[in-house]
Amino acid sequence: MDVLNLARWQFGITTVYHFLMVPLTIGLSLLVAGMQTAWVRTGDDKYLRMTKFWGKLLLINFAMGVVTGIVQEFQFGMNWNEYSRFVGDVFGAPLAMEGLLAFFVESTFLGLWIFGWDRLSKRVHLACAWAFSLATMVSAYFILAANSWMQHPVGVRFVDGKPQMTSIGDVLTNPTVLAAFPHTIAGAFAVAGAFLVGIAVWWLWRRRDTDDEHRPVWRASLKLGAWVGAVSFVALLVSGDAQAKLMFEQQPMKMAAAEALCATEEPAGFSVFAVGELTGQDCTQVKSLTVPALLSFLANGDLTSEVKGVNDLVAEYQERYGEYYPDDPALGELAGKPIDYVPNLPVTYWSFRLMIGLGAISAGVGLLALWLTRGGRLPRSRWLVRAALWSIALPFAANSFGWIFTEMGRQPFVVVPNPVGIDGMWMFTAQAVSRLSAGEVWASLITLTAVYGVLAVVEIYLLRKYVRGGVEGAMPPRRADQADDDNVLSFAY
Amino acid sequence: MDLATLWFVIIAVLWLGYLFLEGFDFGVGMLLRVLGRTEPERRVLINTIGPVWDGNEVWLLVAGGATFAAFPGWYASLFSTAYVPLLIFLLALIGRGVMFEYRGKVDSDRWRNVWDWILVVCSWVATIGVGAVLVTNVFGLPIDEAGNRVGGPLAMLDWYSVLGGLAVAGYALVHGAVFIALKTEGDIRARARRLALRAGPIAVVPLVALLVLVGLRENTTFGWIAVAIVLAAAVIAWLRLAAWQEGQAFALLGLAVVGTVMTLFAALHPYVVPSTVDPAFSLTIADAASSPYTLEVMSWVALFGTPAVLIYQGWTYWVFRQRIAVHHMPPVKVP
Numbered sequence: 001m002d003v004l005n006l007a008r009w010q011f012g013i014t015t016v017y018h019f020l021m022v023p024l025t026i027g028l029s030l031l032v033a034g035m036q037t038a039w040v041r042t043g044d045d046k047y048l049r050m051t052k053f054w055g056k057l058l059l060i061n062f063a064m065g066v067v068t069g070i071v072q073e074f075q076f077g078m079n080w081n082e083y084s085r086f087v088g089d090v091f092g093a094p095l096a097m098e099g100l101l102a103f104f105v106e107s108t109f110l111g112l113w114i115f116g117w118d119r120l121s122k123r124v125h126l127a128c129a130w131a132f133s134l135a136t137m138v139s140a141y142f143i144l145a146a147n148s149w150m151q152h153p154v155g156v157r158f159v160d161g162k163p164q165m166t167s168i169g170d171v172l173t174n175p176t177v178l179a180a181f182p183h184t185i186a187g188a189f190a191v192a193g194a195f196l197v198g199i200a201v202w203w204l205w206r207r208r209d210t211d212d213e214h215r216p217v218w219r220a221s222l223k224l225g226a227w228v229g230a231v232s233f234v235a236l237l238v239s240g241d242a243q244a245k246l247m248f249e250q251q252p253m254k255m256a257a258a259e260a261l262c263a264t265e266e267p268a269g270f271s272v273f274a275v276g277e278l279t280g281q282d283c284t285q286v287k288s289l290t291v292p293a294l295l296s297f298l299a300n301g302d303l304t305s306e307v308k309g310v311n312d313l314v315a316e317y318q319e320r321y322g323e324y325y326p327d328d329p330a331l332g333e334l335a336g337k338p339i340d341y342v343p344n345l346p347v348t349y350w351s352f353r354l355m356i357g358l359g360a361i362s363a364g365v366g367l368l369a370l371w372l373t374r375g376g377r378l379p380r381s382r383w384l385v386r387a388a389l390w391s392i393a394l395p396f397a398a399n400s401f402g403w404i405f406t407e408m409g410r411q412p413f414v415v416v417p418n419p420v421g422i423d424g425m426w427m428f429t430a431q432a433v434s435r436l437s438a439g440e441v442w443a444s445l446i447t448l449t450a451v452y453g454v455l456a457v458v459e460i461y462l463l464r465k466y467v468r469g470g471v472e473g474a475m476p477p478r479r480a481d482q483a484d485d486d487n488v489l490s491f492a493y
Numbered sequence: 494m495d496l497a498t499l500w501f502v503i504i505a506v507l508w509l510g511y512l513f514l515e516g517f518d519f520g521v522g523m524l525l526r527v528l529g530r531t532e533p534e535r536r537v538l539i540n541t542i543g544p545v546w547d548g549n550e551v552w553l554l555v556a557g558g559a560t561f562a563a564f565p566g567w568y569a570s571l572f573s574t575a576y577v578p579l580l581i582f583l584l585a586l587i588g589r590g591v592m593f594e595y596r597g598k599v600d601s602d603r604w605r606n607v608w609d610w611i612l613v614v615c616s617w618v619a620t621i622g623v624g625a626v627l628v629t630n631v632f633g634l635p636i637d638e639a640g641n642r643v644g645g646p647l648a649m650l651d652w653y654s655v656l657g658g659l660a661v662a663g664y665a666l667v668h669g670a671v672f673i674a675l676k677t678e679g680d681i682r683a684r685a686r687r688l689a690l691r692a693g694p695i696a697v698v699p700l701v702a703l704l705v706l707v708g709l710r711e712n713t714t715f716g717w718i719a720v721a722i723v724l725a726a727a728v729i730a731w732l733r734l735a736a737w738q739e740g741q742a743f744a745l746l747g748l749a750v751v752g753t754v755m756t757l758f759a760a761l762h763p764y765v766v767p768s769t770v771d772p773a774f775s776l777t778i779a780d781a782a783s784s785p786y787t788l789e790v791m792s793w794v795a796l797f798g799t800p801a802v803l804i805y806q807g808w809t810y811w812v813f814r815q816r817i818a819v820h821h822m823p824p825v826k827v828p
Contacts, residue, residue: 063591071587078576087565088569089783092558093790098558107547108802108805111543111545114543466598493536
């Protein structure tokens with residue numbers, strides 16, 4: 001593999017991996033802050049136990065999100081230095097703001113929250129929980145603003161062949177980020193909801209025939225998780241629909257690729273399932289189950305309008321953005337070659353469907369679990385428990401597929417041209433990569449993947465151990481033998 | 494002072510914050526198995542930095558992010574040229590980062606042992622790595638006129654990298670030991686103080702050598718003043734530590750970092766990446782800087798953001814100001 005593909009694989013692997021931790025952190029930290037608020041306000045011990053149990057799992061996951069996030073910031077400069085030079089004037093700002101305004105808050109107040117039990121007053125300690133959990137959202141906003149700029153560059157002018165920022169306000173209120181942010185946050189809550197449901201159902205089932213003093217904890221968690229999951233799913237549909245409509249305008253090729261729609265249709269149908277080779281050249285190879293006119297509705301909100309297919313868009317893109325890569329030796333094998341404007345269709349087509357399908361199943365399982373445990377009932381069916389546990393994985397996967405879709409769907413661009421933006425303001429992925437030797441990028445790809453693999457095993461082992469430990473395992477140890485004034489540390493690593 | 498120069502100073506300040514804060518928490522990690530002889534003692538050591546290490550590390554991320562925003566050319570050249578050292582550094586940060594949360598999560602000596610050694614090795618590697626990269630950057634990187642590396646993956650490493658790595662590691666070791674002496678009670682405190690007093694004068698030799706080397710090369714009044722600050726601070730720190738004034742010794746060593754960062758960044762000015770291939774290829778502050786508008790926006794962000802960070806991080810250190818000892822450790826309780 002050449003440096004370009006190695007660097008792309010590394011970005012894909014490290015980013016998808018990082019984004020397994022991130023949504024759970026975002027969703028769960030806000031839910032835990034909510035549980036702690038309920039405890040402070042009502043004094044009901046059930047909420048304290050919820051805070052402690054889910055908080056423990058949150059922390060095990062949080063650590064991984066932090067360390068994998070550092071890699072993200074470094075790899076723009078390491079693997080993608082041409083990209084960094086090109087976009088630095090505008091792309092660096094939201095990243096630096098994320099660090100200064102959000103990540104500092106997150107990491108500092110998380111430390112205060114972990115060690116601050118009994119050392120800080122109840123209210124100050126609660127404020128720390130809100131500080132770090134809200135900071136995770138602020139973090140997400142800045143990162144999504146940076147990503148959205150790559151999808152849809154705004155707020156810049158073109159000086160000496162490089163974008164120069166003219167309005168930070170435009171960058172931070174890019175319509176793309178305004179749609180991507182609610183969608184991503186809803187995705188994070190979907191993850192947290194399914195996590196609560198799966199684990200709570202398992203505990204209710206495990207103690208179905210014995211008394212369990214913690215049953216109220218699991219019931220409340222199940223209820224919270226199922227509702228959060230269901231509401232998130234609705235929010236995902238609404239925000240996803242807004243995002244798709246925007247995308248048809250901003251990146252028509254990506255949406256045509258999501259459908260593997262090769263020829264322009266009027267009205268266009270939505271393909272639910274397809275058999276055959278999705279190449280984009282020839283639609284006759286593909287047998288597809290299609291809902292008539294639905295795609296026109298998704299794109300434009302009516303049942304009659306035209307949606308452009310891949311083949312027509314290719315001609316349009318060639319005219320606007322060129323047919324051949326520049327004959328620059330830095331582009332390696334691609335120098336002077338024709339530009340392939342069609343993203344990897346099987347990937348875009350299926351990841352788009354899996355994103356929606358898996359999200360729907362998970363929300364459905366949550367509601368089913370809620371129904372089956374209504375009015376004090378306990379889960380009796382082994383199948384329900386299995387489904388609920390497996391459903392934990394679904395929103396994680398749906399999030400990953402969503403990102404794979406949106407990032408691979410913008411290829412061959414790393415900075416996608418804004419159709420109503422400045423002429424020349426785009427960058428091909430092939431131009432973005434650093435001039436490195438393949439050996440060192442291999443070394444990086446292999447070591448990071450291996451370390452991430454080992455850490456995944458460790459994290460899952462610990463999560464499993466602390467899930468099985470239940471509420472008891474998460475409560476702080478009792479220390480009857482110590483005087484109060486000696487209580488310097490209520491918690492220690 | 495123009496905005497680009499202001500940002501050069503801000504980046505220096507962010508590095509200062511990073512070296513000051515994570516310097517001692519790296520030092521605590523480096524000394525874990527030397528000063529912590531029993532499991533409860535090692536727990537004490539880890540918990541001296543437990544609530545604050547993550548906040549300390551963010552200084553580096555912000556230094557990196559600010560370099561990206563204010564000097565994209567610098568960020569792009571440095572990070573790609575120092576590829577292998579930075580990769581190793583990243584792996585070390587990953588190991589250390591998960592260690593804090595995971596070490597106490599399983600009640601087994603073997604488990605804790607593994608994480609102990611991960612902390613020790615990662616702390617050494619990260620400290621040496623960050624010192625090597627920063628100091629080599631000051632003396633110059635092998636870059637061509639486009640700012641890309643000339644030569645193989647290890648082309649950037651030279652004797653300055655070795656000296657830089659040792660200098661920062663030696664300093665971190667002493668600052669870590671003094672921090673432990675400041676934050677603990679009993680045997681560990683005495684042991685840490687003794688170690689700092691005995692090993693300190695040797696451990697700072699590479700740092701002094703580095704600063705004198707920079708001083709001779711630059712030969713400016715400002716440079717020599719900065720070197721003098723470092724030497725004076727280190728000597729007085731030793732004396733205050735000998736008098737059991739750990740807090741003063743700790744602060745004085747912090748002043749030594751200030752002097753070190755001043756020396757290094759004054760030597761780097763007006764460049765951000767001097768080229769060792771041809772001086773004409775060197776990146777200057779002006780070459781690498783973002784547009785005035787971007788710098789202005791970032792200046793406003795820094796103006797409001799930085800004081801807030803200093804206030805709430807300062808408050809964290811205040812909240813966890815007490816000395817801790819073995820008898821403060823809550824019992825181990827895992828499911």
